Amino acid sequence: MQGRRAPVPTAITIGALLFLFVPLAIVVLFSFNSTGSLTFPFAGFSTRWYRQIIESAAFRDAVVNSAFVGGVVAVTTLMLGTLAAYGLTRASTKLRTPIAVLLFLPLTLPGLFLGLSLLVLFSRVEVNLSLGTVMIAHMVYVLPYYLLIAVAALQRLDPALEEAGADLGANTWLVFRRVTLPQVWPVLLAASLLAFALSFDEFIITFFVIGADSTLPLFIFSTLRRTVDPSVNAISSLLLVITLALFAIAFVLTLRGSKTAGLSIDAEPIGGTAR
Amino acid sequence: MASLAEATTRSEAAERPRVRPLIATLPAVAWLLAFFATPLVIFAVYSLLTNQLYAVGTPFTLDAYRDALTSTLNRTLARNSLEVGLSTAAVTVIVGLPIAYWLRFVAQRSRIAVLFLIAASMFASYLVRIYAWRTVLGSRGLINSALDRAGLIDQPLGFLLYSRFAVVVALVHIFLPYVVLVLYAGMGPLGDGLLEAAQDLGAKSSLLWRRVIVPIMAAPAFSAFVFVFILSAADYVTPQFLGGRDGVTLGVQIQQNFIGVGNWPLAAATSFLMLLAFVAVFAVGSFILRRLKLSDIRLSS
Numbered sequence: 001m002q003g004r005r006a007p008v009p010t011a012i013t014i015g016a017l018l019f020l021f022v023p024l025a026i027v028v029l030f031s032f033n034s035t036g037s038l039t040f041p042f043a044g045f046s047t048r049w050y051r052q053i054i055e056s057a058a059f060r061d062a063v064v065n066s067a068f069v070g071g072v073v074a075v076t077t078l079m080l081g082t083l084a085a086y087g088l089t090r091a092s093t094k095l096r097t098p099i100a101v102l103l104f105l106p107l108t109l110p111g112l113f114l115g116l117s118l119l120v121l122f123s124r125v126e127v128n129l130s131l132g133t134v135m136i137a138h139m140v141y142v143l144p145y146y147l148l149i150a151v152a153a154l155q156r157l158d159p160a161l162e163e164a165g166a167d168l169g170a171n172t173w174l175v176f177r178r179v180t181l182p183q184v185w186p187v188l189l190a191a192s193l194l195a196f197a198l199s200f201d202e203f204i205i206t207f208f209v210i211g212a213d214s215t216l217p218l219f220i221f222s223t224l225r226r227t228v229d230p231s232v233n234a235i236s237s238l239l240l241v242i243t244l245a246l247f248a249i250a251f252v253l254t255l256r257g258s259k260t261a262g263l264s265i266d267a268e269p270i271g272g273t274a275r
Numbered sequence: 276m277a278s279l280a281e282a283t284t285r286s287e288a289a290e291r292p293r294v295r296p297l298i299a300t301l302p303a304v305a306w307l308l309a310f311f312a313t314p315l316v317i318f319a320v321y322s323l324l325t326n327q328l329y330a331v332g333t334p335f336t337l338d339a340y341r342d343a344l345t346s347t348l349n350r351t352l353a354r355n356s357l358e359v360g361l362s363t364a365a366v367t368v369i370v371g372l373p374i375a376y377w378l379r380f381v382a383q384r385s386r387i388a389v390l391f392l393i394a395a396s397m398f399a400s401y402l403v404r405i406y407a408w409r410t411v412l413g414s415r416g417l418i419n420s421a422l423d424r425a426g427l428i429d430q431p432l433g434f435l436l437y438s439r440f441a442v443v444v445a446l447v448h449i450f451l452p453y454v455v456l457v458l459y460a461g462m463g464p465l466g467d468g469l470l471e472a473a474q475d476l477g478a479k480s481s482l483l484w485r486r487v488i489v490p491i492m493a494a495p496a497f498s499a500f501v502f503v504f505i506l507s508a509a510d511y512v513t514p515q516f517l518g519g520r521d522g523v524t525l526g527v528q529i530q531q532n533f534i535g536v537g538n539w540p541l542a543a544a545t546s547f548l549m550l551l552a553f554v555a556v557f558a559v560g561s562f563i564l565r566r567l568k569l570s571d572i573r574l575s576s
Contacts, residue, residue: 087299110509
């Protein structure tokens with residue numbers, strides 16, 4: 001069955017990869033253009049746009065703010081999310097379903113409505129908008145994505161190992177720390193890196209709850225609104241490199257994690273067995 | 276082995292439901308009740324209030340809903356949102372199916388690499404992608420300058436940028452990776468044996484798609500379709516940068532009403548009408564799937 005010839009799906013896959021990556025490659029290419037022109041042909045190689053943005057204090061503030069927000073969100077999501085995923089996978093009662101629905105529901109609500117409803121809440125209880133309100137909002141947005149990964153990882157484990165630990169007299173916490181965690185920590189770490197990446201790049205919700213501060217996506221948004229500023233290419237390329245690097249690290253950790261748990265990713269793709 | 280483990284878990288669960296682990300979910304549940312459920316309730320209450328200068332107040336009224344429904348501007352924008360959402364969802368699912376098929380049945384060593392690339396592109400910055408399409412579709416961008424150099428056009432194709440077309444292209448770029456991953460996961464039950472059996476029985480590839488692949492993929496394709504429809508119809512950033520005058524959507528209008536001195540009850544009412552429309556699309560779709568008996572196809576490998 002493997003390796004059947006299928007020219008049409010192959011062509012569509014190659015076309016889609018080009019469609020997904022060529023526009024991003026163009027942005028990166030123009031970030032090294034020596035003139036401010038955003039049109040072809042390409043004039044020549046230069047790093048002037050990178051020097052220009054690194055000298056901008058507003059840009060540096062935005063990067064620091066984004067990293068701060070993303071770090072806090074990643075750590076809190078790691079704690080809340082791991083607990084919740086553990087509870088969801090180890091409980092067996094009808095109560096599980098409504099709790100799972102609540103925890104995954106934010107996935108289906110467009111960011112526009114999430115941002116607006118939080119803005120209304122904060123204005124109602126007279127909380128000033130700040131990076132703190134951004135963190136609150138991001139944790140709502142990021143948690144279900146973290147749970148998707150963490151629940152899948154915890155479900156794959158062989159329950160016999162935890163049962164053996166419990167039978168040998170270890171309490172729940174000890175079993176979790178000594179049996180469960182060693183098997184899944186790379187995947188949980190990967191998921192919290194992705195939580196950081198999602199927060200670092202979030203714009204739709206952030207726009208409503210940020211107040212006077214700025215984050216990197218907000219900085220890009222206002223630059224895009226103002227004028228055609230060629231330094232946007234350099235800022236965009238940096239943002240792409242950061243999020244893609246985080247993703248690549250997370251991907252490698254997940255591969256390692258599935259090996260730790262005694263599974264090979266090759267034998268167990270997302271959908272089931274392949275060979 | 277996994278199924279054996281599952282079986283033991285299940286038989287134990289039948290004996291004694293385990294409730295205690297749910298305590299671990301409490302912090303997350305409390306967080307979402309406070310910052311997800313409560314804000315939505317307050318937001319709903321706002322849609323029932325009266326708009327005043329710089330404030331909202333009582334009496335409670337359905338005026339905002341009446342205004343939202345009778346405004347001709349809203350109707351035009353709602354139609355735009357609907358078209359953008361439906362086109363984006365349709366294109367991503369139609370293009371996503373053959374890619375998922377390729378990943379599941381055609382790819383050999385390149386599977387992990389292509390999965391990596393597609394999942395990675397999901398994390399490529401949202402704003403950067405919108406900006407990238409402005410560069411590609413612009414009057415002197417990649418496409419127009421290439422066509423010009425090839426001597427195919429005398430002046431730039433204006434419809435490429437600042438149009439609904441541009442909005443849909445960028446949204447397809449944003450959502451295609453999600454759809455491919457959902458559909459790829461949905462191809463799990465399509466065992467190798469099933470396709471081989473169909474082929475051994477003489478099924479041509481078109482018949483194979485119509486009678487085997489499409490029926491099994493109907494449910495995951497539908498979830499992907501609804502997910503993309505909702506998120507793209509409610510997007511308010513892409514239309515601002517790429518939509519021009521024809522591409523403005525209801526989401527942009529709602530956002531504008533919330534910044535500056537806006538009509539919050541009207542915007543809240545419009546939001547809830549939009550959510551109602553999303554629920555309706557979902558309900559109608561599930562109804563059709565059930566009528567076609569496509570929702571409950573289960574295969575064991």
